[in-house]
Amino acid sequence: VTRPSRPRALADFYLTVMRTAVQEQFQYRAANYAYTIGMVAEPVIYLVVWSTVARAQGGAVGGFTPGAFAAYYIVWTLVRTMNIVFTPYGWEWRIREGRLSAMLLWPIHPIHFDLAYFAGWKFVAIVLWLPIALALSLVFHPQLHVTALEAAVFAAAIWGAYLIRSMLLWVLGMVTFWTTRVSALYDLYFTAELLLSGRLVPLALMPAWALGLAGAAPFKWTFGFPIEALVGDLPPGRLLAGLGMQALWVAAGALLVALVWRAGVRRYTAVNN
Amino acid sequence: VAARARALLRPVTIAWLSFRIGAMAELQYRVNFFVQLFQSLVALGTALAVLALVFSHTPALAGWSPDELLVVVGVHFIMGGLIRTGIQPSMLRMIQDIREGTLDYALTKPEDAQLLVSVREIRIWQAVDVLVGAVVLGVALGRLQAAVGPPAALGFAAALLLGAVMIYCFWLILAIGAFWFVRIEFIVELFDGIYQAGRWPVTVYPGWLRTGLTFLVPLAFAVTVPAQGMTGRLNGRTLLAAAAFAVFLAAATRWLWTRALRRYSGASA
Numbered sequence: 001v002t003r004p005s006r007p008r009a010l011a012d013f014y015l016t017v018m019r020t021a022v023q024e025q026f027q028y029r030a031a032n033y034a035y036t037i038g039m040v041a042e043p044v045i046y047l048v049v050w051s052t053v054a055r056a057q058g059g060a061v062g063g064f065t066p067g068a069f070a071a072y073y074i075v076w077t078l079v080r081t082m083n084i085v086f087t088p089y090g091w092e093w094r095i096r097e098g099r100l101s102a103m104l105l106w107p108i109h110p111i112h113f114d115l116a117y118f119a120g121w122k123f124v125a126i127v128l129w130l131p132i133a134l135a136l137s138l139v140f141h142p143q144l145h146v147t148a149l150e151a152a153v154f155a156a157a158i159w160g161a162y163l164i165r166s167m168l169l170w171v172l173g174m175v176t177f178w179t180t181r182v183s184a185l186y187d188l189y190f191t192a193e194l195l196l197s198g199r200l201v202p203l204a205l206m207p208a209w210a211l212g213l214a215g216a217a218p219f220k221w222t223f224g225f226p227i228e229a230l231v232g233d234l235p236p237g238r239l240l241a242g243l244g245m246q247a248l249w250v251a252a253g254a255l256l257v258a259l260v261w262r263a264g265v266r267r268y269t270a271v272n273n
Numbered sequence: 274v275a276a277r278a279r280a281l282l283r284p285v286t287i288a289w290l291s292f293r294i295g296a297m298a299e300l301q302y303r304v305n306f307f308v309q310l311f312q313s314l315v316a317l318g319t320a321l322a323v324l325a326l327v328f329s330h331t332p333a334l335a336g337w338s339p340d341e342l343l344v345v346v347g348v349h350f351i352m353g354g355l356i357r358t359g360i361q362p363s364m365l366r367m368i369q370d371i372r373e374g375t376l377d378y379a380l381t382k383p384e385d386a387q388l389l390v391s392v393r394e395i396r397i398w399q400a401v402d403v404l405v406g407a408v409v410l411g412v413a414l415g416r417l418q419a420a421v422g423p424p425a426a427l428g429f430a431a432a433l434l435l436g437a438v439m440i441y442c443f444w445l446i447l448a449i450g451a452f453w454f455v456r457i458e459f460i461v462e463l464f465d466g467i468y469q470a471g472r473w474p475v476t477v478y479p480g481w482l483r484t485g486l487t488f489l490v491p492l493a494f495a496v497t498v499p500a501q502g503m504t505g506r507l508n509g510r511t512l513l514a515a516a517a518f519a520v521f522l523a524a525a526t527r528w529l530w531t532r533a534l535r536r537y538s539g540a541s542a
Contacts, residue, residue: 041466041469056334201326
């Protein structure tokens with residue numbers, strides 16, 4: 001028997017898990033749809049409020065017209081979909097129920113399973129998202145001028161965003177190895193992310209000091225940057241530099257995952273199985 | 274006469290008993306109070322940051338000043354706390370019972386089943402949001418220097434009560450969906466997502482959305498109308514309309530409930 005080479009085996013693993021995820025999640029399309037529709041409430045609220053502000057200010061606020069806000073928050077819905085990864089709350093379940101025990105027996109790092117599974121799920125989510133984007137566009141009239149380069153950078157950046165957020169939330173979830181009182185920490189993390197990522201509002205509308213804070217944090221590379229790559233008018237240099245920053249945070253995230261995993265898994269004692 | 278009065282008071286007695294049992298169970302976990310307080314304060318901080326951000330770009334939003342919007346935030350917290358304390362937990366329990374067939378235990382009791390499923394679960398620590406909301410409301414009224422007389426306070430209390438009734442009906446209608454679709458736990462996220470829209474006065478939203486948030490999801494009655502009561506915007510006609518809609522919704526919910534029960538076949542049988 002000849003064993004396939006390691007990269008080849010890993011690629012096979014990813015393809016298989018992704019295919020499974022597509023088949024599995026497509027069965028739950030109604031639940032997936034309801035989830036997506038619930039998710040749409042959030043950007044629609046932001047969009048309506050900021051459009052109202054723009055109109056009260058004579059048609060634009062911080063350079064954003066209602067049409068520009070519409071483009072921002074409709075692209076937001078796709079980026080949000082890409083941002084859904086294995087939840088840190090899931091780690092408690094994983095550890096309490098001993099699910100991790102089986103994963104520890106695998107010959108590959110368990111993060112590959114999460115990365116592959118959720119990546120496969122994205123294809124289902126994107127297909128279900130298309131009609132919603134169309135409906136939102138018909139209602140809110142976005143103004144969007146996209147160049148070929150912007151589209152290409154966006155297509156890469158949403159996967160960069162996916163990788164960064166996957167890694168960061170894995171690290172956050174692994175805190176459960178040390179303590180199960182995690183809800184306060186998660187709350188703080190998600191609040192910081194909401195305010196500093198561009199999820200709440202385009203970062204350009206934030207005060208200068210908050211912008212400085214956002215620049216130092218990883219959050220905007222998972223949210224604001226992909227959106228602005230498509231709807232903003234960033235020059236090619238800034239677009240490519242943004243992808244570079246994403247690559248940097250992917251590397252930093254991978255390093256963190258490796259370090260925290262190595263320390264945390266020693267503290268793991270299976271509860272059952 | 275005494276017997277009839279007791280029969281009329283029976284639902285209140287049952288609800289109170291159920292509340293006491295739930296409270297005793299939850300009082301064992303006192304640390305949860307501080308966890309909940311922390312979470313409420315983080316949520317409040319976020320809400321205030323968003324208000325500050327919006328009003329750094331505009332002096333008023335659809336005719337509401339910053340302090341008036343603070344009133345809306347306070348009411349939104351109060352109503353959200355009421356929902357998560359007394360409405361949502363029982364509804365989730367009912368959805369779970371329908372799926373697992375354990376609704377039998379409620380249906381076989383010699384009391385009205387709708388009443389029983391509506392008061393079975395309570396999360397008292399979630400009521401921290403009600404306190405936080407009341408403080409926010411007080412601060413906002415202080416800053417507005419509004420003299421809230423007895424009629425305004427009464428109108429506010431009535432509007433809040435009617436709003437809670439309507440939200441209860443809406444949640445029960447959602448939960449009744451489980452009789453047909455079984456797996457509907459995701460509606461919590463659906464509801465929470467939509468409930469966030471109440472953070473802003475519904476007058477901000479475009480017409481079709483405002484109609485939806487008034488009659489489809491009664492957020493306008495649950496949050497905006499009570500807030501109007503505290504900011505001198507509420508008139509008797511609006512309050513009357515709220516009362517009429519609450520009665521209509523309660524009757525429609527009751528009708529739907531009796532029809533839905535016929536679909537339930539249990540799992541233990």
